[in-house]
Amino acid sequence: MYPEALRLLIEEFERLPGIGKKSAVRLAFHVMNMSDEKAERFVGAVENARAKVHLCPVCQNLTDGELCPVCASEKRDRSVICVTEGPKDIVAMEKTHEYNGLYHCLHGVISPMDNIGPEDIKLKELLSRLNEDVKEVILATNLTVEGEATAMYIAKLIKPLGVKATRIAHGIPVGGDIEFADEVTLARAIEGRREL
Amino acid sequence: MYPEALRLLIEEFERLPGIGKKSAVRLAFHVMNMSDEKAERFVGAVENARAKVHLCPVCQNLTDGELCPVCASEKRDRSVICVTEGPKDIVAMEKTHEYNGLYHCLHGVISPMDNIGPEDIKLKELLSRLNEDVKEVILATNLTVEGEATAMYIAKLIKPLGVKATRIAHGIPVGGDIEFADEVTLARAIEGRREL
Numbered sequence: 490m491y492p493e494a495l496r497l498l499i500e501e502f503e504r505l506p507g508i509g510k511k512s513a514v515r516l517a518f519h520v521m522n523m524s525d526e527k528a529e530r531f532v533g534a535v536e537n538a539r540a541k542v543h544l545c546p547v548c549q550n551l552t553d554g555e556l557c558p559v560c561a562s563e564k565r566d567r568s569v570i571c572v573t574e575g576p577k578d579i580v581a582m583e584k585t586h587e588y589n590g591l592y593h594c595l596h597g598v599i600s601p602m603d604n605i606g607p608e609d610i611k612l613k614e615l616l617s618r619l620n621e622d623v624k625e626v627i628l629a630t631n632l633t634v635e636g637e638a639t640a641m642y643i644a645k646l647i648k649p650l651g652v653k654a655t656r657i658a659h660g661i662p663v664g665g666d667i668e669f670a671d672e673v674t675l676a677r678a679i680e681g682r683r684e685l
Numbered sequence: 686m687y688p689e690a691l692r693l694l695i696e697e698f699e700r701l702p703g704i705g706k707k708s709a710v711r712l713a714f715h716v717m718n719m720s721d722e723k724a725e726r727f728v729g730a731v732e733n734a735r736a737k738v739h740l741c742p743v744c745q746n747l748t749d750g751e752l753c754p755v756c757a758s759e760k761r762d763r764s765v766i767c768v769t770e771g772p773k774d775i776v777a778m779e780k781t782h783e784y785n786g787l788y789h790c791l792h793g794v795i796s797p798m799d800n801i802g803p804e805d806i807k808l809k810e811l812l813s814r815l816n817e818d819v820k821e822v823i824l825a826t827n828l829t830v831e832g833e834a835t836a837m838y839i840a841k842l843i844k845p846l847g848v849k850a851t852r853i854a855h856g857i858p859v860g861g862d863i864e865f866a867d868e869v870t871l872a873r874a875i876e877g878r879r880e881l
Contacts, residue, residue, distance in 0.1 A: 490775070490776040490779045490780070491747065491772070491776060492737070492738050492747055492748050492749035492750075492753075493749055494730075494733050494734040494736075494737040494738050494749045495734050495738050495747060495749070497730050497733070497734065498730045498731060498733075498734040500730075501726065501727050501730040501731075505712055505715060505716075506711055506712070506715050507708055507711060507712075508712075512703055514773065515702055515703060516701055516702070516703075516704075517734065518772075518773075519701060519702050520701075520731055520734070520735070521734060521735060521738060521747075523735075528731070528735055530697065531697050531731070532728050532731055532732065534690075534693050534694045534696075534697040535694060535697075535716055535724070535727070535728055536728065537690050537693070537694075538690040538691050538693065538694035538713065538716070538717055539716070539717060539719075539724055540690075541688070541690040542688050542690050542691050542717060551687065551688055551691060551717075552688050553688035553689055553690050553691070554688075557688075576687070576714075577710065577714075579686070580686040580687060583686045584686070
């Protein structure tokens with residue numbers, strides 16, 4: 490019942506992740522009612538991001554420069570590489586201001602159920618970076634079956650090369666109640682206990 | 686921490702209604718990872734809808750033709766005009782296949798609190814349509830304070846012109862439990878009772 494052009498726009502919004510029929514209609518109407526200036530800015534942002542953003546040839550993180558700011562920086566410790574599943578994890582890590590090493594973005598995890606093997610993630614690119622300068626690889630994949638398996642897989646691959654493989658700690662979050670922690674987290678917290 | 690172009694795209698998505706920070710990041714990544722073909726289709730749909738869709742000069746509903754399909758149709762009863770707040774209400778009405786008259790889309794309601802007066806909605810356009818053919822105007826604004834007030838306002842304006850003003854019925858929805866109906870709806874249902 491909507492005009493054809495509007496119906497097609499609603500369909501496009503419906504295809505986006507997490508957008509249902511109602512939200513798609515609302516978004517389409519919003520975009521229809523935008524001023525020309527705002528609509529151009531919106532479309533321009535989509536085209537600009539798609540044109541300029543690409544993968545850093547070293548760490549595979551997203552960047553709009555030749556190298557990403559981390560790989561290009563002379564202040565970062567080049568003896569450690571922190572391996573993450575995606576670019577969002579790197580943003581989260583950087584926000585802590587606690588880590589000064591390099592990163593490597595896998596863009597996924599090994600998941601045989603989804604037909605994703607080691608050759609489908611940026612693993613070759615990680616291995617090619619392991620020169621004599623690299624002393625440690627921190628495996629910061631998520632604590633899921635696939636994240637754990639991918640971390641184990643990578644650890645097995647790189648240990649023979651004389652590079653230390655470590656895993657980020659899992660346990661009770663800061664401010665979290667032990668009383669309400671789920672069993673898996675609590676088991677990890679006990680397993681990973683440290684002497685005071 | 687995201688590349689500038691990606692950050693700007695995330696910001697654009699955040700400006701859309703009902704999209705929070707997390708959804709905006711997810712949408713931006715989705716758009717970044719689209720194939721060229723899909724991205725062109727998305728951007729094209731935005732531009733096409735904005736270029737082609739405009740208001741029907743008669744009923745003010747959205748259309749991509751000269752007149753909207755309802756106003757252009759020779760099969761519609763031109764003696765009744767159903768007045769709605771927005772184009773979405775017209776789509777809902779049409780889905781019932783129960784109504785065969787014309788429409789008029791106000792694009793809003795009178796709301797002094799939001800500084801929206803009678804001159805800010807498509808009311809002049811409605812009055813200019815009230816020729817001798819029009820026998821009845823059905824006021825189908827929502828059952829809100831503003832919707833009710835707008836319906837009353839329009840009814841007062843058109844009655845002296847010899848046009849019947851009616852209001853859609855409010856009551857218990859079909860399939861709804863009287864037990865769980867809110868008081869306002871139930872009061873309306875009693876008030877609007879009909880003899881069997």
